[in-house]
Amino acid sequence: MFAASRSGLDQVAEPSRVWIRLLPALMVVVPVFVVAVALALAQSLGLLPLVGDSRLSLDAYRNLFSGGELWRSLAFTSYLSLGSTALALGLGVVIALAFRHLFSGSRFGAFMLQLNLPVPHLVGALAMVLLLGQSGLLARVAGSVGLIDGPAAFPALIFDPGGLAIIAEYVWKEVPFFALIALAALGSVADDFEGVAATLGAGRWRRFRHVTLPLLAPVLLPAAVVVFAFTFGTFEVPLLLGGSFPEAMPVLAYRKFTNIDLAARPEALAIGIVMLAIITLAALIYLRLGRRFAGRQ
Amino acid sequence: MTTLSLKEVSKRFRTVDAVTDLSLESESGELLTLLGPSGAGKTTILKLVAGLLHPTAGDIRFDGRSVLAEPPEKRRAVLMLQGPSLFPYMSAVDNAAFALLMRGTARSQARARGVEMLTRVGLPGLGDRRPSDLSGGQQQRVALARALLAEPRLLLLDEPLANLDPELRADMRHLIKQSQRRRAITTIFVTHDQEEAVEMGDRIALIFEGRLEQIGPPRDFYERPRSVRVARFFGSQNMFAGTYRGDIVATPFADLHIADGRPPEGPVVVTIRPEAVLLGHGGPANTVEGRIIESHYRGTHVAVRVAIGDIVIAASLRPDEARSFSVGDVTKVTLPPDRLWMMPGDER
Numbered sequence: 001m002f003a004a005s006r007s008g009l010d011q012v013a014e015p016s017r018v019w020i021r022l023l024p025a026l027m028v029v030v031p032v033f034v035v036a037v038a039l040a041l042a043q044s045l046g047l048l049p050l051v052g053d054s055r056l057s058l059d060a061y062r063n064l065f066s067g068g069e070l071w072r073s074l075a076f077t078s079y080l081s082l083g084s085t086a087l088a089l090g091l092g093v094v095i096a097l098a099f100r101h102l103f104s105g106s107r108f109g110a111f112m113l114q115l116n117l118p119v120p121h122l123v124g125a126l127a128m129v130l131l132l133g134q135s136g137l138l139a140r141v142a143g144s145v146g147l148i149d150g151p152a153a154f155p156a157l158i159f160d161p162g163g164l165a166i167i168a169e170y171v172w173k174e175v176p177f178f179a180l181i182a183l184a185a186l187g188s189v190a191d192d193f194e195g196v197a198a199t200l201g202a203g204r205w206r207r208f209r210h211v212t213l214p215l216l217a218p219v220l221l222p223a224a225v226v227v228f229a230f231t232f233g234t235f236e237v238p239l240l241l242g243g244s245f246p247e248a249m250p251v252l253a254y255r256k257f258t259n260i261d262l263a264a265r266p267e268a269l270a271i272g273i274v275m276l277a278i279i280t281l282a283a284l285i286y287l288r289l290g291r292r293f294a295g296r297q
Numbered sequence: 298m299t300t301l302s303l304k305e306v307s308k309r310f311r312t313v314d315a316v317t318d319l320s321l322e323s324e325s326g327e328l329l330t331l332l333g334p335s336g337a338g339k340t341t342i343l344k345l346v347a348g349l350l351h352p353t354a355g356d357i358r359f360d361g362r363s364v365l366a367e368p369p370e371k372r373r374a375v376l377m378l379q380g381p382s383l384f385p386y387m388s389a390v391d392n393a394a395f396a397l398l399m400r401g402t403a404r405s406q407a408r409a410r411g412v413e414m415l416t417r418v419g420l421p422g423l424g425d426r427r428p429s430d431l432s433g434g435q436q437q438r439v440a441l442a443r444a445l446l447a448e449p450r451l452l453l454l455d456e457p458l459a460n461l462d463p464e465l466r467a468d469m470r471h472l473i474k475q476s477q478r479r480r481a482i483t484t485i486f487v488t489h490d491q492e493e494a495v496e497m498g499d500r501i502a503l504i505f506e507g508r509l510e511q512i513g514p515p516r517d518f519y520e521r522p523r524s525v526r527v528a529r530f531f532g533s534q535n536m537f538a539g540t541y542r543g544d545i546v547a548t549p550f551a552d553l554h555i556a557d558g559r560p561p562e563g564p565v566v567v568t569i570r571p572e573a574v575l576l577g578h579g580g581p582a583n584t585v586e587g588r589i590i591e592s593h594y595r596g597t598h599v600a601v602r603v604a605i606g607d608i609v610i611a612a613s614l615r616p617d618e619a620r621s622f623s624v625g626d627v628t629k630v631t632l633p634p635d636r637l638w639m640m641p642g643d644e645r
Contacts, residue, residue: 192382195349198369199376200396200447210399214386 037276044269052263060266069252070271076246080163080238081231084170089224091171092178093216099179100186113176113183121173125240128169132157158241165241166248170231178223185219186212218293222286229282233275249275298325299359299450299483301346306355308341308507315341316507319355326481328474330488330498334530338507339487343453346485347374359450370399375449377440379456383428389439390415390424396447414442418472434465438472445476452477452484458493470497491518491531503527525566525640533568534611538642541565546639550605554582556634564642573636574612576601576622580631587630589622603630 019026042048046057064070099109116124131137139154148154158165190212197211238248247255249271256268301323308316315338323329331339344350346357348369356363364372375396383392391398394411398404412424418438428436437457444452454473458466474497477484488494494501495515502512511523522528528536539548542562546553553567576589587603587610599619601612610630614622622628 192378192380193384195344195347195369196376196378196382197384197395197399198349199347199372199374199453200399200443201370201373202395202399203368203370206399210395211384214384218386 040269040272040276044266044273046266060270064267064270064274070274072246073249073252073271074274076163077232077238077249080166080170080248081228084167084174084231085224085228087167088171088174088227089178089220091175093182093220095175095179096182096186097212100183110180110183113180115176116173117176119173121169121234122236122240124169124173125237128165128172128241129158132165132168159243161243161245163238163242163248166238169237169241170234174227174231177227178220181219181223182216185216190215218289222289222293225282225286225289229279229286232282233279298481300325300361301451301483301485302358302361303342303346304356304358306342306345306352306357308338308345308350309353314507316345316352319504319507319509321502321509321512323483323485324499326483327499328477328484328486328497330486330494330501331504332488332491332494332498332501333504333510335489337489337504339489339504340455341507342504343376343455343485343487346451347376347453348372349376372451373447373449374451374453375444375447376453376455377444377457379459383431383436383439383443385428387428388424389420389426389428389431392428392439393424393442393446395443410446411442414446415439418442418445418476434461434469437461437469441469441473441476445480449482452482454484454486456487456489459488466493473497503530519570520636521638522568522640525642528566528568528640534571535574536566536568537608538564538566541639546637548608550608551583551585553632553637554634555637555639557638559639565639566642568638568640569632569636571600571611571613572598573633574603574610575631575633576603576612576614576618576628578631579629580633582634583632583637584629586627589624589626589628592619592622592624594619603628605630 039048044060046055046059048054095113099113102109129136133139134151134154134156136154139148139151142148142154143151157168193211193215194207197207202210233250235250235254238251239254242248242251253268253271253275256264256271259265259268301321303319303321306316306319307314319342331342333339341350345352348364348367348371351365357365359372359374364374383389384395387395390408390411392411393414394402394407397407397410402410408424415421415424415438418441420435420438420442423431423435428439431439440457457473458469461469470493473484473486476482486494486497488497495518498515500513501515501518503510503518505526511518511527513521518527518531519533522531522533525536537548537550539546539553540563541555544554546555546565546567548567555567585605587605589601590604590609591600591602593600594616597616599614599616601614601619601622603610603612610632612630
């Protein structure tokens with residue numbers, strides 16, 4: 001009783017105290033972030049140019065939005081992150097449902113699921129090259145057992161315009177994340193709810209639809225927004241696994257940023273600002289979802 | 298109106314026997330309480346009946362027909378749990394109408410019946426609230442409404458009142474019993490609280506370690522416990538080891554005549570309820586002398602302890618009776634033969 005009420009008090013600790021606790025981290029994060037965004041914004045608006053006059057203009061944005069390049073890149077990037085997030089979410093839920101009773105309380109199970117969480121995306125992307133490339137492991141195995149004529153006949157899974165290897169890498173990395181979150185949400189409480197629903201006449205599908213999914217949604221949807229925002233901004237994976245066309249937005253921004261023509265730099269930073277706007281939107285959706293579900297629980 | 302029977306049901310979880318060889322019949326429309334200490338397997342029994350678990354051996358029948366092949370959603374044996382098991386993402390009325398919605402009743406009709414049932418369990422006007430905006434007692438009322446609207450053949454209640462404070466609990470007991478009686482729903486009520494079991498149950502099934510220890514009307518458990526464990530679980534204070542031969546039990550303080558109960562001759566334990574012990578007026582049999590060593594006023598009665606040699610007997614007197622005794626008095630103690638009860642003595 002006493003412990004419970006004390007932790008209850010902790011939870012409602014005055015917001016000011018939370019800020020004080022976060023202060024050391026904020027002191028590092030906020031200035032860097034604010035300065036970086038401010039500089040990017042300034043440069044995208046034609047201020048602080050490396051060559052020529054400093055002149056406030058929306059030229060960079062005008063060029064970007066009127067050309068097809070940005071729109072194609074935005075569509076491609078959205079397709080990559082939405083597609084991989086949806087796939088990873090779906091697979092994560094399926095795995096969690098399949099293993100919920102098998103793994104309940106099993107450390108080995110939890111360990112297996114978390115196995116690839118600490119692996120950096122960069123390493124994951126390289127592994128995809130070694131696995132899925134036309135000179136990769138799968139191609140060699142397929143060639144040596146006679147499934148295909150030679151490694152070159154292996155379908156182009158990397159550097160392809162469909163971005164399949166990119167999606168595969170994201171899904172490989174994020175499925176365990178979703179599965180772990182879903183497993184945590186499917187504790188004994190979910191068992192009780194589903195059991196009661198069954199005795200009230202709900203069959204398998206209705207239990208899933210009216211009990212399991214609504215219990216998972218409050219934790220999985222916000223997590224999906226986070227994964228979307230992360231994959232949307234990831235640079236190294238589309239750089240390593242993507243083709244030259246279409247390009248993901250971070251890759252496009254990087255290419256423009258490192259262009260010999262210094263005049264391309266405002267456009268590079270404008271792309272960054274557009275990405276920031278989209279990710280900020282995702283963050284707002286995340287907060288809104290969190291509040292909505294918090295009100296329900 | 299459904300009868301439930303369990304035939305030699307066992308349930309084993311890996312290496313643990315949760316329920317062993319349990320046979321049990323409930324009468325149609327009765328409220329049977331399953332009583333036992335926590336971990337005795339009571340919840341497992343409910344889940345077996347509901348169909349959420351499958352027995353390792355044995356058969357479960359509703360109205361004489363085996364239901365083992367039927368999944369829980371077909372059995373209409375509705376479970377109500379201890380915790381607030383309302384779906385947190387649904388309003389109270391949607392929770393109440395859940396079974397109707399699952400059966401495909403039109404939404405407006407289901408909600409109308411939900412509202413009506415919520416009124417009947419004492420929650421008029423609260424249908425639109427989320428479970429989180431309801432008190433624990435209100436949540437359990439919604440859960441009861443939800444169970445009743447499912448028109449259960451069997452109502453399975455797993456300590457539904459355990460988390461409520463005493464006053465609410467008394468109200469809920471009354472509401473559950475009233476609802477159950479009016480509809481004559483055969484009900485299994487699980488509890489670890491013997492007082493609750495006695496108050497709620499038409500009959501009690503006492504479960505120890507997954508086995509049925511004794512089944513019968515509540516009175517039997519106080520006056521005719523089958524074993525020392527049962528007597529102890531029901532708070533029996535007076536238990537004396539002795540040897541039974543003829544009609545006499547030889548105990549260290551007296552040879553007691555006995556009117557009822559005939560286990561085989563040999564070692565026995567004799568018990569008597571404190572309120573059956575008579576002080577002062579000597580009876581025709583089983584009267585010895587003892588000295589009052591303690592007396593405590595308890596409102597409805599006075600708890601008295603009488604020493605007979607090394608043995609202490611607890612007696613319970615009406616307050617007006619108790620006025621004629623005080624601590625230190627030597628008095629006659631009578632254990633009426635028809636109130637003494639014998640149990641086998643060769644067990645723990």
